[in-house]
Amino acid sequence: MGLALAKLAQWTAAGHGAGTLEITPLNEAILKEIITFVESFIYKYPQEAKFVFVEPLEWNTSLAPSEFESGYVVSETTVKSEEVDKNGQPLLFLSVPQIKIRSFGQLSRLLFIAKTAKLKEAQACVEANRDPIVKILGSDYNTMKEDSIALNILDKITRDDDPEREIKKKIAMLLKQLDQHLLNHSLKHISLEISLNPMTVKKDIELLKRFSGKGDQTVLESIEYTSDYEFSNGCRAPPWRQIHGEMCYVLVKPHDGETLCVTCSAGGVFLNGGKTDDEEDINYERKGSIYKDLVTFLREKSPQFLENMSKQGISFNEEQQKEKDPLSEAPKKDEAAAFHKDISGSDKRSLEKNQINFGRNQMTKRLEPSLNWKTTVNYKQSKGSVKEIQEDKHTGKLEKTRLSVSLGRAQLRRKSAEKIEEIISDSSSESEEDEEPPDHRQEANADLPSEYWQIQKLVKYLKGGNQTATVIALCSMRDFNLAQETCQLAIRDVGGLEVLINLLETDEVKCKIGSLKILKEISHNPQIRRNIVDLGGLPIMVNILDSPHKSLKCLAAETIANVAKFTRARRVVRQYGGITKLVALLDCAHDSTEPAQLSLYEARDVEVARCGALALWSCSKSHANKEAMRKAGGFPLLAQLLKTPHENMLIPVVGTLQECASEENYRAAIKAGRIIESLVKNLSSQNEQLQEHCAMAIYQCAEDEETRDLVRLHGGLKPLASLLNKTDNKERLAAVTGAIWKCSISKENVTKFREYKAIETLVGLLTDQPEEVLVNVVGALGECCQELENRVIIRKCGGIQPLVNLLVGINQALLVNVTKVVGACAVEPESMMIIDRLDGVRLLWSLLKNPHPDVKASAAWALCPCIENAKDAGEMVRSFVGGLELIVNLLKSDNKEVLASVCAAITNIAKDRENLAVITDHGVVPLLSKLANTNNNKLRHHLAEAISRCCMWGRNRVAFGEHKAVAPLVRYLKSSDTNVHRATAQALYQLSEDADNCITMHENGAVKLLLDMVGSPDQDLQEAAAGCISNIRRLALATEKARYT
């Protein structure tokens, strides 16, 4: 017990004499064990419980005398037990607050009395009696003594044959057992903790400080404590935070990021809330995960730190080693010294003295708990008798191996902690790219497949073999199923990637070929890709592209093609000039003079170009790379390669072109470079993938009218139409329908498609297709619907029903397209009937609530023909509860397209007088008037129409005048758009029925403008303008008449 208490319990640093126990889980556990021991003592060993201690255990209790009951003589301030020793002294004597107890029986009883305060009492007892065993059994039994000596004494005791001694011996044994038990028990606790302490943290920070400063080579820009004051226990945190185990706060400024405010606590290192605005205070809340020490923390937070650390790694580690060594060395020396003294000192007293020294050493050494506990225990256990001490001369050595064992274990623990951190950081920090999945390493202890060990062996040969052995190992490694993730990860986990990449830097052609062949395969795995980039593999491969060996070029390009599937990798390729080199590879192919026989390890030029195109394809997914490719002159080469007959060459080439066609520059070049012709030709190829990419490229380019015409002229519409019938490959179908959609923007193309019966097929594709296909199909139908004939076809093929069904979807692009088609179909009364029957108008109307303005506008446009053509439209519109209010409120939108479409819808709604009355009540007039000041011709057109319609009700004409809508309307007449003119003239004609409006118009110079309009070839416009003038004129005449009469 004594030993455990002295060495295990964590005493506060506030001096040895009157130290108090820290409140730690470990201490608590120890105390609880002691309590259970003492509590049960009275039952288990009734005989021994009566044994009277040599000296009483004394401490200040918090128990009041009143709490003692039977068996005690209780007075106001004192309590005496009825139980007395031989001399009649009570075994328990309490004189508030001091208590003296002289037997285990009384101790047990006391604990019962204490009830909830047990722990407190036990703690007070242990604190006050730092060496309980001496007090209990007498100084012969000094706890710090060796067992051997204790045994010796025990021998003596037995020889004395004294019954009391017998009991003493028994108790000594029991206490020893407890001690042993406590040690074992607490060891479990210790091993669970990752505990930092002020000293190690301080050392870490000092070390980092030494490597910090300005300049690129240092690991950090600065590292500082938040507080200059250091408490005597080595902490810098304020006392009220120290109880949470926090030791200090550090401000760290890495080279590549914000200043981090970090908390170092006994439980680990973590990011806190940082300094608050009032300067002095820190937000102590934890903001990130806990790391085992400062260095690990910084490694995670700052890549630059990691890099510079690895550069300075060796020196840093050495320093750290040096720092650590004295720490672990010192106690060892002390121990060794103690041993030597043990050996030399034969008499008991000197031995005792040394033991005390030793104990003190143990106390001061409590800096690195886990290590020291370990050694202490081992030390203790290693000794059975005095004689053995002689042999322990070598303990120094022994100790060392043990130390390394425990170190190893600590590392293991650390490793698993790191693993967890890694996973956390992977999922959080890699926001960069979708295709970077969390890294999962194979569990070290999980059942590893046999391949793992075989691969590990091969990697060993790769590392330690010459060229010949390396080639054999590489060839043998290729025999594994490299497409399998286990093998891929095994290669990485045994450090194979580093070696493979390293081989690329040698000048052994065969090794490079072998290594690239493996890298090419395993880089299909996204994790491996990322590892390759992390290990700096890409720049090396980019350099290999310059190699004179064609097969090397090919393999390097293919590997790059695999690796460059994510943004970071593509960026690296570009930064190291890879794009230019890859473009140069394309150039090989036109050299038609190929040697008949290929030399060893060589590949054909065509193959080189193909691999180059593959890599460019991967790279061309980044905007900057497309630009770099264009600058490197990639386009003409791609165009040239497009003329080759090889399918496996065409796929990457067309794929690259398709990616690039998203750029305006490339589209222009494609148009000019006779590329469309080749694309169209390849649509008829047998390869599905090639067809897909060709269609995709056409889809990208066909936004341009000339391109659409080119597609038609080169006969591309027919193959597109025929590909529509092959619905098995959805990607291809999506590409083909996309191409058809864009091509059908041209009327001539639509005619062709009708000839090829494409419209019927498209209608057939309206069901059971993925969304990507549906969007394109509906888009294409939308374009075709502009013609009456096609609308009829759609109706006859039963296309209306599936179209209306699609109105309930959520895909924005799809909804825009569907509403467009439905609107176009609604133009036809017969189709309209079907739509009406299917409740399509209600569905359209509810789309007005869609959050996307495009959908809103498109739905409003579609509503116009619906209202126009529906039978009993007024009634239908009224039947939508809240519908009119909804649409009027849309006039508050700030999207011009939405406004124009809603104005158009209102024009149609207002044709019904009742509805007009309703929307007037909803305040349509002021809303429309507010919109009057606009320059957008489309909006002006529909707005003027709406105004003209809304004038038909009540005093709306006057109201428009009051809301100052007239003057802006007059200005519309100066616009260049005749549609605007007509609508405006009609609106003005309606408004001119009101005298005040006429005056406003006249004031704004409407008459002259209207006079011009009267001469317009547009009859409606003529009529409206003339009517308006006549109204104005009539008013003038009336005024004159009134004046003269």
Place this chain on the structure above:
Amino acid sequence: MNRKKLQKLTDTLTKNCKHFNKFEVNCLIRLFYNLVGGVERQGLIIGLDRNAFRNILHVTFGMTDDMIMDRVFRAFDKDNDGCVNVSEWVHGLSLFLRGSLEEKMKYCFEVFDLNGDGFISKEEMFHMLKNSLLKQPTEEDPDEGIKDLVEITLKKMDHDHDGKLSFADYELAVRKETLLLEAFGPCLPDPKVLIARWNLKLKYSKIQMNSMICEYLNVYIVSKRSWMYIEKSLKLLDFL
């Protein structure tokens, strides 16, 4: 050597050599005599002895392994008379520099089949690979790695599982993976040596000059571009 004789020799050798044209053969012959340091006199056959040949292999073709170089010498020296004569020289170089995969496979197998019994046995493999691994001082059996490597190789190449490599085994493996052509040691010119060495500085010691000419020849033979260099080297030949 007089012109006529040279002409005749060139013609005969050109007839038997499919990879070189007449001019190239001529060059090689002149190079040979230059390396040997004289022409043959009556009845006395002269040629490159083992050491001279090994020197050439080392300096020109970048070979380092002593045992392999010995084997290469034996493969060149068809008639087993201890020296490479002019016709063996031309034939050997023809394979070295222009040989087809089939020829090279035959040649390599011959090199690796140390005792010439038509099989590469485990022992032969062990012998050839014994220096291929870095010795780990900690390992109990330093040869264990080599033995394991031999097993790996057998697993990879021994298709009929008889514990040794026949030519058929070897051929199959090489056709599947060309890298295995020189599975047991580099016995063909290093590809990086064959690729242009334009940057070499001229140094006028005799041996270096010879090797330099070899290199020019290589360059020529490989790339067909360095006509000028050949002429220059031939002029240098006349000097020596």
